[in-house]
Amino acid sequence: MDHLLGSIQTDLKHTVLFVCEEVVDFRPQQQEAPLEDAANGIAVAEELPLLKGLEGDYQFRSRLSEGDSIPRCDATLLKIPVSKHDIEKEKHAAKKAIKKKIKKFKKSSGETSKPSAEFYVLSPEELKMHLPSIPFEDTKAAAEFISTKPLPDGETRSAEQLLLAIDCEMCRTTKGVELTRVTLVDASEKVLLDEYVRPKNPIVDYCTQYSGITCEIMEATTMRLADIQEKFLALVPAETILVGHSIENDLQALRMLHRRVIDTVCMYPHPKGPPFRSALRFLASQYLNRAIQTGTDGHCSVEDAIATLQLAQLKIKHGPTFPSIEHEYKQKKVVNEMARAKKSVLIVDSQRACRSLSGGVACIIPHEDPSEVVQTVVHQLTTGFPPHLTWARVRGVKRSEIVAYMQKIKSNLPEHSCLVTVLSGDTNELRALHKRRTARTDPRSSLMWDKKQQEELNATALAAQTGLVHICLQ
Numbered sequence: 001m002d003h004l005l006g007s008i009q010t011d012l013k014h015t016v017l018f019v020c021e022e023v024v025d026f027r028p029q030q031q032e033a034p035l036e037d038a039a040n041g042i043a044v045a046e047e048l049p050l051l052k053g054l055e056g057d058y059q060f061r062s063r064l065s066e067g068d069s070i071p072r073c074d075a076t077l078l079k080i081p082v083s084k085h086d087i088e089k090e091k092h093a094a095k096k097a098i099k100k101k102i103k104k105f106k107k108s109s110g111e112t113s114k115p116s117a118e119f120y121v122l123s124p125e126e127l128k129m130h131l132p133s134i135p136f137e138d139t140k141a142a143a144e145f146i147s148t149k150p151l152p153d154g155e156t157r158s159a160e161q162l163l164l165a166i167d168c169e170m171c172r173t174t175k176g177v178e179l180t181r182v183t184l185v186d187a188s189e190k191v192l193l194d195e196y197v198r199p200k201n202p203i204v205d206y207c208t209q210y211s212g213i214t215c216e217i218m219e220a221t222t223m224r225l226a227d228i229q230e231k232f233l234a235l236v237p238a239e240t241i242l243v244g245h246s247i248e249n250d251l252q253a254l255r256m257l258h259r260r261v262i263d264t265v266c267m268y269p270h271p272k273g274p275p276f277r278s279a280l281r282f283l284a285s286q287y288l289n290r291a292i293q294t295g296t297d298g299h300c301s302v303e304d305a306i307a308t309l310q311l312a313q314l315k316i317k318h319g320p321t322f323p324s325i326e327h328e329y330k331q332k333k334v335v336n337e338m339a340r341a342k343k344s345v346l347i348v349d350s351q352r353a354c355r356s357l358s359g360g361v362a363c364i365i366p367h368e369d370p371s372e373v374v375q376t377v378v379h380q381l382t383t384g385f386p387p388h389l390t391w392a393r394v395r396g397v398k399r400s401e402i403v404a405y406m407q408k409i410k411s412n413l414p415e416h417s418c419l420v421t422v423l424s425g426d427t428n429e430l431r432a433l434h435k436r437r438t439a440r441t442d443p444r445s446s447l448m449w450d451k452k453q454q455e456e457l458n459a460t461a462l463a464a465q466t467g468l469v470h471i472c473l474q
Contacts, residue, residue, distance in 0.1 A: 012473075014386050014417040016377065016409060019073045019393040019424075020402050026425035026468075048468055051423075053403050058471040062422075068454075068461040070427055070434060074357055077422065078391070079331040086332075098320050114319045117163055117241050117312070120262045129360045130263055131248040146229050147257040148238045157239070163187040164236060165243040165309035167301040168250040169211035173201035179253040180206075180213045182228055183301035184235060185309055191302055192235050196221040197228050212298025225255065232256065243312045245280045245304070264308055267315045268323065275356040280304060283311055287323065335362050338389060346387040348376050353393065363387070370394035374405045378412045386414050399423075406470070413474040423468040430464040433457045 027048060050059045064071035082090075105119050106112065127136055135141035151157065169181035178199035184192045196213075198221040206213045232254065236242060243262045244250045251258060268283050270276035281293040284307045292307050293299050315322060335345050339361035347354050347364045354364035365380075367373045377392045394405070406421055413419060437457065440449040 011416050012418050014381070014388060014390070014414055016381070016390045016392065016413070016417070016419045017077055018377075018406065018409060018419060018421045019077070019391070020395075020397060020421065021073060021393065021424050022395045022426055023402065023423050024396060024398050026399070026423060048466055050468065051399060051403055051406075051470060054406065054470060054472075060469055062467050062469045063465050064422075064424055064467040065465050068430075068434075068457050069465075070430055070461075071424055071465045071467070073393070073422055073424060073467075074353070074391075078334045078357065080334055080337065082332050095321075102320060114316075116159070117262065117316050119320070120267060120312070120316065121241055121260050122263065122266065124259075126266070127259065127261070130266060131251070131261070132355065132360075133248060134251050134257065136257060136259065142257060145255045145257045146233070148233060148236055148240070151237045151239055157237075160187045162237075162240045163243065163309075163312075164192070164240055165305045165312070166247065166250050167244065167305035167308060168253045169207075169213060169299065169301050170249070170253050171199065171203050171207050171211055171213055172205035173199045173203050175201040177253065178203075179225060179228070180211060180218065181301050182232065182254065183305045184232070185302070185305045187309070187313075189306050189309065193231060194302055195223050195228055195231065197223050197225060200225065208298050210298055212300065229254065229256065243308055245283075245308045245311075246277065262312055264311045264315075267312060274359060280307060283307075287311060287314060333359060334389070335359050343388040344385070346380055346390045348373050348380075348390070348392040350393075357391065368395075370397050370401065370405065374408055377409055381409070381412050381414060381417075386417075406472070410472050410474070413472075415474065417474040419470075419472040419474070421470040421472075423470075425464060425466075427464045430457075430460050433460055 048061050064073060064076050102115060102119070105115055109116075109118060122130060124136075127134070135145060163186070165185050167183050168179055170177045171180045172178075178201065179197045180199065181194075181196050183194045186192055196217055198218055203215075203218065206215060206218070208214055236258065238258070239260065240258070241260050241262060242258055243264065245264045247261050247263045251261075264280070264283065265277050268278055268287070270278050281291070284290050284292045288307060288310055290307070292303050335347075335357065336359050338345050339359075345358075345362035347357050347362050348367055349357065349364075350368050351366040354366045358364045365376050367376055373392050373394050377390055380387060380390065397405075402421070402423065406419065410419055433453075433456065437449050437453070440447050440453075
């Protein structure tokens, strides 16, 4: 990545990272059992054959992750190590930014003590970054949403009355994710609203283990989205500070536009930074000393809303520097570093991956169909100004298809370009073993995780972590 960031001088101007995961015939000559490494006596993956028809370029096998971890190409390719000097610099900059924000807030609000809840309300820029799917500025998309209304003239409410917390439960229908339950609590933890909502479209998955929603509950429910929106608007004027954990999901399910929000995801950032988010149950355990979401019959939205409220109140009480979590500055994101260097980045991946990888600074074009991904890459490389870095990912393709896709991209590369293709295989078996280990290392489990099972995991991990890298220079 040094040439992308200008750390070293090269004549390369454009780089395409073409990532192929879950390749169907990744090991076309796979043996029934792993080979035995005579040097150290551990099981190893059999030698991975190179791609046919591309022998003129650079090809080599590479390990995509360490230990027994599940390989993630984005974590391997889109992160760079950070020096100790840069770590200290980052910490100092973060503290300075908080102090500057506090000073600016006190000057504009006139507050002299610890910042109030108002300090934590997301700014328009933060709304765009943390709630990208809510169409605050998109008039056309906003037509499907309802906006909260200001209080009537002459009516006032105290700051405590204008602090509410929300939690919603959803299920999957034939049209995607839809609302099934809404809970609102006030600053004193009084439940103002707790209603089940019947989706407009047929339900295909009640998500009971998470939502607690069952077929019986929905059959007894007559409340529809429009009905709950009306009740919500009566309780939540535009002046309200609405608190939620990943509140974007709640507003999206409610089809509601409300700008004055506090997100506990932002209040309690994950030590690794975005896109990682701390789970509500972890935050409740860590800072409220309380276990939530412990049952097997789904979450309780009242319990979750109260926990969210208490976390926000705790942060407001102790101030912006609470809690003193040390961010893991061991790695930097390539996308963010390129943005600082004023270089363009394009992400062509699934909708979820685009959102996760872009960091709000890269251009995204969501696609999951492999042919559409490749066509989009070619179009961007041959139209206007090609991106300095293009990340494109496809899944579930064959080796022969990958060769054809690579040749198509290669033939359309601009001058002074580099195409890096990474192939990886199926990780389902490794994921299953990880899940089994997690279950068996639980103190409540009657089954144990032994040395033989760990050896099986190590061998499976080594096979899953072995990837094929192909580099082409234009």
